[in-house]
Amino acid sequence: MKINVIGAGLGGLLSAASLAIEGHEIEVFERLPITGGRFTNIEYHGFSLSTGALHMIPHGSTGPLGNLLKKIGADVEIVPCEPMAMIRIPANGSNNYKSGFKDISFNQFGSQFSMWNRLKLAILLVTTRRWPPKNISFENWIRKYLNEDSAHKTANSFCGWALSLTNRDVPAEEAFEIFENLYRYGGTGIPMGGCKGVTDALVEIIRSNGGKIHTNTEVSRIIVENNTARGVIADGNKHYSDVVISNIGHPFTRDLYDSYTINNAYEEKIDNVKSSAGIKTCLAADEPLIGHNGILLTPYCRRVNGINEVTNTDPNLAPPGKHLVMAHQSVRQEKIDKLEEEIEIGLQDLKEVFPNKKYEVILTQSYYDGWPVNRASSGSDIGNTTPINSLYVVGDGAKGKGGIEVEGVALGVMNTLDIIKQ
Ligand code: FAD
Numbered sequence: 001m002k003i004n005v006i007g008a009g010l011g012g013l014l015s016a017a018s019l020a021i022e023g024h025e026i027e028v029f030e031r032l033p034i035t036g037g038r039f040t041n042i043e044y045h046g047f048s049l050s051t052g053a054l055h056m057i058p059h060g061s062t063g064p065l066g067n068l069l070k071k072i073g074a075d076v077e078i079v080p081c082e083p084m085a086m087i088r089i090p091a092n093g094s095n096n097y098k099s100g101f102k103d104i105s106f107n108q109f110g111s112q113f114s115m116w117n118r119l120k121l122a123i124l125l126v127t128t129r130r131w132p133p134k135n136i137s138f139e140n141w142i143r144k145y146l147n148e149d150s151a152h153k154t155a156n157s158f159c160g161w162a163l164s165l166t167n168r169d170v171p172a173e174e175a176f177e178i179f180e181n182l183y184r185y186g187g188t189g190i191p192m193g194g195c196k197g198v199t200d201a202l203v204e205i206i207r208s209n210g211g212k213i214h215t216n217t218e219v220s221r222i223i224v225e226n227n228t229a230r231g232v233i234a235d236g237n238k239h240y241s242d243v244v245i246s247n248i249g250h251p252f253t254r255d256l257y258d259s260y261t262i263n264n265a266y267e268e269k270i271d272n273v274k275s276s277a278g279i280k281t282c283l284a285a286d287e288p289l290i291g292h293n294g295i296l297l298t299p300y301c302r303r304v305n306g307i308n309e310v311t312n313t314d315p316n317l318a319p320p321g322k323h324l325v326m327a328h329q330s331v332r333q334e335k336i337d338k339l340e341e342e343i344e345i346g347l348q349d350l351k352e353v354f355p356n357k358k359y360e361v362i363l364t365q366s367y368y369d370g371w372p373v374n375r376a377s378s379g380s381d382i383g384n385t386t387p388i389n390s391l392y393v394v395g396d397g398a399k400g401k402g403g404i405e406v407e408g409v410a411l412g413v414m415n416t417l418d419i420i421k422q
Helices: 010-020 064-071 106-112 115-130 138-145 149-163 172-185 194-208 249-254 264-271 333-353 405-421
Strands: 002-006 025-029 041-044 047-050 078-080 085-090 101-105 189-191 212-214 219-225 228-234 237-240 243-246 277-285 295-297 306-309 323-331 359-367 391-393
Touching: 002 010, 002 228, 010 025, 010 064, 010 194, 010 243, 010 405, 041 194, 047 194, 047 277, 047 323, 047 359, 064 194, 064 405, 085 106, 085 149, 101 106, 106 115, 106 149, 115 172, 138 149, 138 172, 149 172, 149 295, 149 306, 149 323, 189 194, 194 212, 228 243, 243 249, 249 264, 249 391, 277 333, 323 333, 333 359, 391 405
Parallel strands: 002 025, 002 243, 025 212, 085 295, 243 391
Antiparallel strands: 041 047, 078 189, 085 101, 219 228, 228 237, 277 323, 277 359, 295 306, 306 323
16 A cells, blocks of 8 residues: 655654555655654754653553554664652652652652541552543542542642643543553653654664655645545645555644535544643753652642653763753643743742752753644544544544553554554
């Protein structure tokens, strides 16, 4: 089959590489001069910063992405994070880090709770696996069963770090599917070479199997005939194919074609897709600020949800002797026009989290609208098919259930491949 792919982000490259090794004729069209989308590196004075992701793979080498990379023979080493995550909690029951703090393991998060809530938590950990909650937000679920400030703060910090949302925006059902995936696949990992280590390996597979990748080439239309995708128009030229895979989310994909019959149910679903926004701050330090390669969740910050220090796994992501530390904070939609204030509060947070430490802020990036943290925030994904035959959507605008970020991208790609092969 001839397959055209719109976009060379992780979703597009994973689909293209998986299909290229099966002998399909692949052409990928990417409007930027580089491949990798929000999952590649930006070199800055010897630091490998990134176009998006924090160089982390949520379920490491044993999750959906790690397994798919292995299956297609991608040459990527993913190092497990030990510990997976720590939680920074204030000293003396305070509500902030100003008078000191200690770090506890993520698995011990219940130790902050009252005796009664610890008992309830132990029971809930078993019962929710059997009877996952439905039709309630994660925030309201916590309010109902564990009404404790530290539980709200920790859940917010986790949702902010992993999904760039508050627990108010995450359906409890999706949150528990994510926890189920943590049991199923295990915790985080860091790819050697950072995000670029992954996407470059996919580019290599596509090219070595005869696939073509056109950078600086924007797709302006999807050719649709008889309600079936027949190819794309890129740089004014028609490129015909049997299948079109779009890596740009449902709403932007929908803007690229005319259809004679309006599918109201699909249009309504598209209107409900919400992206998630965030701010990433990159710090350079001469000494480790965290000292391990896992996530440091910071529930008592005003804005920063969590921080990592990837140079504890791959020192080559910074110049010799230096450390690269990245902080993430989610941004609510109503704060997008106040980004500078949000960045300033985040920088103040970092001073509290790292008192008496010397570091330099080397980059602050904000992500929203067409270049968000997630094209479809977790829980608002609408699947990989479209009302147009042979037109599919992959990437973080069409993730699989419970799939955190790139794991959701991999689940969505696998689902799409299964449908195409039927
Ligand atoms: P994209 O990377 O956006 O790819 C889409 C591509 O399509 C882009 O290259 C774009 O230029 C191209 N394109 C758009 N329109 C057209 C057109 N008309 N024609 C041709 N090309 C077009 N995930 C993790 O798992 N771990 C993390 O640590 C992590 N941290 C994150 C931190 C931040 C701050 C952000 C922003 C994201 C983070 N993520 C993380 C999420 C992760 O980066 C994304 O889920 C993933 O990169 C999305 O890949 P994608 O292929 O769906 O989309």
